[in-house]
Amino acid sequence: MSKPLDKQLAALQHRDPDTRFELSKVDPSSKPFSQGDKATDKAAVEKLAVRLDELQNLFWADRRYKLLVVLQGTDASGKDGTLRHVFGRMSPLGVHAVSWRAPTEDERAHDFLWRIHQRVPAAGETVLFNRSHYEDVLVPVVKGQLTAEQVRQRYAQINDFERLLSETGTVICKFMLHISREEQRRRLQARLDDPAKHWKFLLEDVEARRHWDDYQAAYEAAISATGTPWAPWTVVPADSKTHRNLMIATLLERRLRELDLRYPEGDPALRDLRIE
Amino acid sequence: MSKPLDKQLAALQHRDPDTRFELSKVDPSSKPFSQGDKATDKAAVEKLAVRLDELQNLFWADRRYKLLVVLQGTDASGKDGTLRHVFGRMSPLGVHAVSWRAPTEDERAHDFLWRIHQRVPAAGETVLFNRSHYEDVLVPVVKGQLTAEQVRQRYAQINDFERLLSETGTVICKFMLHISREEQRRRLQARLDDPAKHWKFLLEDVEARRHWDDYQAAYEAAISATGTPWAPWTVVPADSKTHRNLMIATLLERRLRELDLRYPEGDPALRDLRIE
Known part of the structure; x- marks a missing residue:
């Protein structure tokens, strides 16, 4: 590694909503947490996953904290795979684990954090958000359904909501799985070509892909505005699945x-x- | 094994609510599913757990079914350990996983299946009940809070409720973890003596232990009345933790x-x- 790990990590984390985080400066194919070849890294992930199970057991017994892990990323960025390999x-x-989809009619009749608040962790629990309330500052932003003022309001509402959670004992870890446009193409094509993955393929994903740059901009704005001291963002270079798992498992083990x-x-x- | 496995298994399963299941005839220390020594059985459990993960992934993709696994048993019978080793x-x-505790005031203001119905699996999901609605035909029965007629009503209500679930695509597997009174004594004492387990110890468990025979009778009556073709009971000889895991993992793998x-x-x- 050219730079010490902690310096590289600092460039991937954002905890000051008054500054801008530049997503485009993060190389999705970089592997700052890699310890050698793929086999070495895979073995490290497996070891960390077992260690995380021990720590989670202790976390559950301790009961002083709640753990909320937020996984965000474009389609095929590896959210399901992270759940399986890091938390499996x-x-x-x-x-x-809670997989968030488009809100139902009943959910849309409430504020956007209403359904989220119902599923946050209780004392000792670990809750994994597969997508989250951040979809509400991504999809409607790209679709132009909110005014700039409404978007700013939502960022502030999210920060206040996450502060409430943090002040009442919730450890919040937010990971944005960052892949390149070309890596997304490869993965979506693989879903089409593999009978065991074909069912995961959605035409909406192709539609969203047409707005790739808009989504990257919406992510950059959201990460910039909602990376806080109490709920920082970590952007994970995720073109390599093994690196993605290794980085997330390493940081969670350290945090616990x-x-x-x-x-x-x-x-x-x-x-x-x-x-x- | 003295008898073929399937014949032994038949003696541990109950699917006819018009006949009596005799719990006292099941030896908690028997190991009908054992394949040899402990190390062999442990390796088999580990292999089955990986296989169950693959099948669960396919179950999720398939989306035609829902899976509800009910774990019942006295204190220290190994419900948590089963969750960890079979489903971990x-x-x-x-x-x-849903760990059911004594109902809250709000829950008690509804019928006893109200809170249960809210947590049953959706299509593709696997839900694990750590305790269940069966507590409502055990605790109040032992405490004498229900008339014989009310208990009979609850059995029928449970059977109707589980039939609804079954007819709408839910595969229901109910396991009663059966340990001996002496094995419970050893495990509760171990919780007291081990600083890492001390927090799991509850004085209520000692209190419930005083009514051991009443609980065994309540279990026998409940299993007899609610073992149905659509939701059979399996009594698992569980003095050996490894045998318990092996038997449950084997039966689930077969069912899936x-x-x-x-x-x-x-x-x-x-x-x-x-x-x-």
């Missing part, structure tokens, strides 16, 4: 380790109890 | 294989599409 070793006991998790003290009165 | 390899994408799952056909119009 955790016990289903304390982990819940920082929390100094511990098993709760039991009731001292129980110490000498013998079960009959 | 599945991607969180299509799997959701029977469904003849397949990837959906894609839109033929898309066949020759090239992504630009």
Whole structure:
């Protein structure tokens, strides 16, 4: 690596909504977290996934925090694959994934954070958002359905909402899976060509792809405005699936380790109890 | 094995609510599914867990069915451990675990199946119930809070409810983890003695243990009355954790294989599409 890892990482994270984050400066094919060849990195991911399961178990026992992981990215950027490879070793006991789709009529009749708030983690829980409330500052922006003032309002509403979550014990990790337009083409074509993946293919994805530059601009604006000290964004170079998994698993393991998790003290009165 | 496996299995399953299932005749320390020593069985569980992940992925793509797995058993019977070892390899994408606790005031203001119905699986989903609506024909029965007629009503209501789920595409697998009173004593004592497990210990568990025979009788009555062709019960000899995992994983793998799952056909119009 040409630069120390932490300096490279700083260039991929955004936590100051008063400054601009330049998405176009991030190379989707770079692999700052790679430790060597693909096999080495894959083995590291597998090891980290097992470690994350242990930490999640401790997180669940500790009950002082809640963990919210947000995965965003264009179609075929690897959200499902991240869920499988990074979180696939955790016990289903304390982990819940929520895949957000276009809002229903009932959901649209409320504010855009109404349905989101219902699914945030409880104490000890880990909740994984596969897409999220960030779709509400991407899709309608690209489709021109909101005024600039409405978009600014939504950014501020998101920041306030995430501050509430953070102040009440939620650790928030937001990852934007960043792939190149060419890598998306390869992956969508592969879905068409593979009978086992064909069902995942949606014509809407091709439609959204026509607006690639608009979506990149909407992402850049959203990341810039909603990367905060309490809920920073991390942009993950994701053309390499293995690198994507390795980077996310490494950062989550580090974040959980920082929390100094511990098993709760039991009731001292129980110490000498013998079960009959 | 002295008897062929399928004959032994038949003695552990109940699917006729007009006959009595005799729980006391099941030896909790027996291991009908064991293939040899513990290491062999553990390796088999690990292999099956990976296979179940593949099948669950296909189940999710197929979308014709919903899968509901119910885990019941006394305290320390191994419900959490089953979730971890049998389902711990599945991607969180299509799997959701629900741990049921004593109903809240709001939940008690509705019928006992109201909160349950809200959490049943959607098409393609796998939902794991850690405890379930069966608590409502166990705890209040042992505490004498229901008349015999009310209990009979609840059994029938459960059977009708599960028939609705079954007729609308839900595959229902109900497992009762059956441990001996002595094995429960060992496990509760271990929770007291191990600082990493102490937090799991609850005085209520000791209280419930005083009514061991009443709970066994309530289980026997409930299994007898609610083992149906559309939602059979399987009693799992569970003094051995490895045997418990192996038996459940084997039966689920078999059940999913029977469904003849397949990837959906894609839109033929898309066949020759090239992504630009």
